[in-house]
Amino acid sequence: MEITHQELDALNTVVTIELAQEDFADKVAEVLKDYRKNANIPGFRKGHVPMGMIKKQYETPVKAEEVNKLLKENLEKYLKEKEFQILGNPLPKMQEDIDWKAASLKFEFELGISPVFEIDLKSRKKVTQYKIEADKKMINEQLQSIQKQYGKLIAQIEVEEGFEITAHFQSEALGIDNTATFEFDSLKGKKNKAALKGQVVGASLALESKGLFESTATAQRLLGISNEQAEALKGALEITLKEVNQRELATLDQELFDKLYEPGTITSEAELKAKIKEGIEKQFEQQSDQKLLNDMTEFLVDNTKFDLPAEFLTRWIQTSGEKELTADEAKEEYKRSEKGIRYQLIEGKLVEDNELQVQFDELKDFAREMIGLQMAQYGQMPPEEKEMEGIILRILSNQEESRRLQDQLMSQKMLAFYKNSGPIKEKAIAFDAFIKEAYGQA
Numbered sequence: 001m002e003i004t005h006q007e008l009d010a011l012n013t014v015v016t017i018e019l020a021q022e023d024f025a026d027k028v029a030e031v032l033k034d035y036r037k038n039a040n041i042p043g044f045r046k047g048h049v050p051m052g053m054i055k056k057q058y059e060t061p062v063k064a065e066e067v068n069k070l071l072k073e074n075l076e077k078y079l080k081e082k083e084f085q086i087l088g089n090p091l092p093k094m095q096e097d098i099d100w101k102a103a104s105l106k107f108e109f110e111l112g113i114s115p116v117f118e119i120d121l122k123s124r125k126k127v128t129q130y131k132i133e134a135d136k137k138m139i140n141e142q143l144q145s146i147q148k149q150y151g152k153l154i155a156q157i158e159v160e161e162g163f164e165i166t167a168h169f170q171s172e173a174l175g176i177d178n179t180a181t182f183e184f185d186s187l188k189g190k191k192n193k194a195a196l197k198g199q200v201v202g203a204s205l206a207l208e209s210k211g212l213f214e215s216t217a218t219a220q221r222l223l224g225i226s227n228e229q230a231e232a233l234k235g236a237l238e239i240t241l242k243e244v245n246q247r248e249l250a251t252l253d254q255e256l257f258d259k260l261y262e263p264g265t266i267t268s269e270a271e272l273k274a275k276i277k278e279g280i281e282k283q284f285e286q287q288s289d290q291k292l293l294n295d296m297t298e299f300l301v302d303n304t305k306f307d308l309p310a311e312f313l314t315r316w317i318q319t320s321g322e323k324e325l326t327a328d329e330a331k332e333e334y335k336r337s338e339k340g341i342r343y344q345l346i347e348g349k350l351v352e353d354n355e356l357q358v359q360f361d362e363l364k365d366f367a368r369e370m371i372g373l374q375m376a377q378y379g380q381m382p383p384e385e386k387e388m389e390g391i392i393l394r395i396l397s398n399q400e401e402s403r404r405l406q407d408q409l410m411s412q413k414m415l416a417f418y419k420n421s422g423p424i425k426e427k428a429i430a431f432d433a434f435i436k437e438a439y440g441q442a
Helices: 021-038 051-082 136-149 190-196 216-223 227-231 254-260 269-303 310-320 327-353 360-377 385-397 399-421 431-439
Strands: 002-009 012-020 086-092 104-113 127-133 152-155 164-171 176-183 204-208 236-248 424-430
Touching (some): 021 051, 104 310, 136 254, 176 216, 190 204, 269 399, 360 399, 385 399, 424 431
Parallel strands (some): 127 424
Antiparallel strands (some): 152 236, 164 236, 204 236
């Protein structure tokens, strides 16, 4: 056996493997002997079929199988020895006819080579890291929501603005039969509000369902219907009032503060508002971080220039899936995939150059943290260490789940790296302005 390679250019290489008959003859003979022992051919006792007949029927496919095994094993070994950094998998050059009786057989494999490039993290161009700030309106709305949650409900006889109403909604034609509670202010339109105002508990009235509530989501929730039904609402809806309540807001005093936080940690309305502001902005961090990851991806792809073995990758894409693509389909798929391929190479280089690889102990700690958070959501305490260790190992033994956790942890590590070492500029911004500036939405 002889293996050589030829560099066509910096991104394309051909590996040639030449096999002699003696490289696989013994193995082929061994397999054919086993076939002869077990062959059931009419007119011959089992194990006594002439070898010539066995060879005539099976020698060529057996040779093909054994040659493929040899090629796979030795190609992988050669690539590892030569330390080729390849993209995709080797592509065999197709041969029309192979003379399996020839003294030597030659096979060629095309390789797409990973490009060599540098990443500039000291660029004058900067990526914006948004620090989303909570405004007074958000803080006051959250404060009022807390006061409502901890306030008192006072039963009333008739509907007034600001009251909460529990009602039964019914329409046979629209397939609605649901009881729900809503705030008077969630009604849309002066006409609807005027019709409901002054109605007493037990009263029934019919209102047009289309445009009854301020949003499709509200209509969906209160009427117990799908989003599609809510968007297509049209027709009369019978509303029967079950309860009318006025909610008395909780007083902003020490008793409330101690219900919300560790007793004594909050002692004034100003401190409570500061705590609410901190909580809201903490929730915004995830959006800001995701935006930064997306923007850094775009920045690095746009500003890190290198060539790819495009023709090779297109042909590899054409044949690597469950279903072989046409040439045109493969070209389109490559266009869609190119940016992702480029970023994978860039991220891989950043990980290697800066030793950001995910270590097993890190993955275990991350899994432990995720399990603890999930259990806390259901009000459960984390298990004892021995039980926790068993849960972690079970999760990490699941390849799909382990890969998902690795991806999440790697995203965290890349985010931290970008914040510390990337070309970043910080910008404080209100949430509405962030949505408009970052996503072009008003």
